[in-house]
Amino acid sequence: MKKLAAALVAGSLAGSLAAAGPAFAHDGWGGGGQGGGQHTLWASPNGGGGRCSLWAPCSLSNAVATAGAGDTVVALPGTYDGGVVLDKQLTLKGWGAVINASTSANGNGVQIVGPGGSGSRVEGFRIEKAEFEGILVGTAPVAPTSIDGTAVTSGQPVSDVTIADNVLIDNGTGFGTDAGQCFSTPEAPGDCGETIHLVAVTDSIVENNRVVDNVGGILLTDEFGPTSGNVIRGNYSVGNSDDCGITLAGHSSAAVNPTTGAPTGAAGVFDNLVVDNVSDDNGVAGQGAGILLGGGAAYAGVYSNVIRDNVARGNGLAGVTIHQHLAGDLNGNVIKGNFLSNDNLDGDFDFAAASASEKTGILVASGAPPMTALPPFLVPGPITGTVITGNRIFDVKVGIWTLGVDPATTRIARNVFGPGVTTPVSTN
Numbered sequence: 001m002k003k004l005a006a007a008l009v010a011g012s013l014a015g016s017l018a019a020a021g022p023a024f025a026h027d028g029w030g031g032g033g034q035g036g037g038q039h040t041l042w043a044s045p046n047g048g049g050g051r052c053s054l055w056a057p058c059s060l061s062n063a064v065a066t067a068g069a070g071d072t073v074v075a076l077p078g079t080y081d082g083g084v085v086l087d088k089q090l091t092l093k094g095w096g097a098v099i100n101a102s103t104s105a106n107g108n109g110v111q112i113v114g115p116g117g118s119g120s121r122v123e124g125f126r127i128e129k130a131e132f133e134g135i136l137v138g139t140a141p142v143a144p145t146s147i148d149g150t151a152v153t154s155g156q157p158v159s160d161v162t163i164a165d166n167v168l169i170d171n172g173t174g175f176g177t178d179a180g181q182c183f184s185t186p187e188a189p190g191d192c193g194e195t196i197h198l199v200a201v202t203d204s205i206v207e208n209n210r211v212v213d214n215v216g217g218i219l220l221t222d223e224f225g226p227t228s229g230n231v232i233r234g235n236y237s238v239g240n241s242d243d244c245g246i247t248l249a250g251h252s253s254a255a256v257n258p259t260t261g262a263p264t265g266a267a268g269v270f271d272n273l274v275v276d277n278v279s280d281d282n283g284v285a286g287q288g289a290g291i292l293l294g295g296g297a298a299y300a301g302v303y304s305n306v307i308r309d310n311v312a313r314g315n316g317l318a319g320v321t322i323h324q325h326l327a328g329d330l331n332g333n334v335i336k337g338n339f340l341s342n343d344n345l346d347g348d349f350d351f352a353a354a355s356a357s358e359k360t361g362i363l364v365a366s367g368a369p370p371m372t373a374l375p376p377f378l379v380p381g382p383i384t385g386t387v388i389t390g391n392r393i394f395d396v397k398v399g400i401w402t403l404g405v406d407p408a409t410t411r412i413a414r415n416v417f418g419p420g421v422t423t424p425v426s427t428n
Contacts, residue, residue, distance in 0.1 A: 045078035094125035101130035114156035138199030149183030155224035172215030216243030242286035245279030250300030268301030283316030361393035366404030
């Protein structure tokens with residue numbers, strides 16, 4: 001891991017130097033400046049209130065505060081204690097820079113808040129030891145100071161953000177406590193927001209990040225508005241032992257009209273692309289899939305997403321999992337061209353009607369949870385319009401396990417079932 005991290009840092013440094021060429025030309029190596037949208041400011045771990053130039057770098061907090069919208073802040077090699085909040089459009093680049101977020105005031109390594117932070121980019125950092133998220137885009141749905149899980153009631157959406165080429169390790173250190181988003185009960189421990197968390201975020205990119213050995217991996221939710229049009233691409237989400245590698249979770253009841261059952265567009269996790277990621281060895285100590293789509297509230301919506309060309313191996317739940325426990329919309333998702341092996345190691349016992357106790361590649365299920373009597377209006381209907389095609393599934397007993405799906409609109413075709421698969425498709 002140390003050699004790999006060093007190689008990533010070196011690559012990031014080289015790429016950032018090349019990208020910074022125009023800024024050098026503009027700033028004449030002096031760096032520093034305010035508000036023009038064309039300046040590069042420089043920070044170092046030992047910097048203070050200097051000019052924020054390459055030769056006289058300032059602290060990272062001063063560089064971010066001094067920068068104007070559209071500027072670039074470069075963090076020079078070393079370890080930066082605390083956290084960073086971007087409330088204006090900035091490019092934040094790390095060159096061998098480590099953010100030790102253990103003392104962050106809000107529990108995050110980097111937070112991008114809306115609407116001002118829209119259009120920002122964070123790249124090239126190693127971020128570690130955050131109590132909650134390593135990188136949070138949007139507003140935390142639970143206040144950091146809360147010890148009873150009280151929800152935050154409002155937050156501003158964010159758009160057009162890029163999170164790229166970062167290494168995130170050992171975040172979610174508050175897991176198992178009652179702090180902020182880590183608030184838990186014995187039945188449902190909080191996930192601390194996982195490691196990269198997009199909340200009410202649109203048209204953004206999360207790519208080529210290494211998310212390793214945290215509580216959970218990458219999380220998309222919709223507490224304060226829709227999370228849609230995002231691309232989650234080329235990430236390595238591995239060994240996040242207490243939760244999923246990549247999660248698309250509908251947390252807002254505003255996503256679906258209770259009367260018509262139709263999406264409202266006011267919330268929901270939809271039209272996102274999850275492609276070319278590796279999601280291995282997640283959720284084995286808790287309950288986590290390689291990639292999970294789930295509704296976490298009545299009338300939540302997680303629909304019309306594409307899960308394509310990913311690798312998921314050795315996860316606690318199925319490699320790709322769709323869970324619907326309450327009335328809502330988890331329809332029209334596409335699971336295509338993925339390589340899945342040795343998944344559902346812990347078994348999936350989340351449904352009263354049936355359990356997937358064997359190793360399983362893909363699981364799509366709708367139904368009430370065990371030992372729960374739902375009123376009729378909250379009982380979920382069949383999942384419709386799911387497409388499962390061109391996947392390669394190995395070293396599991398059940399290739400594709402379904403419960404409560406609509407056979408007339410569900411398409412399962414051209415999947416390859418390799419060694420170990422005794423039941424290609426199980427319909428319950």
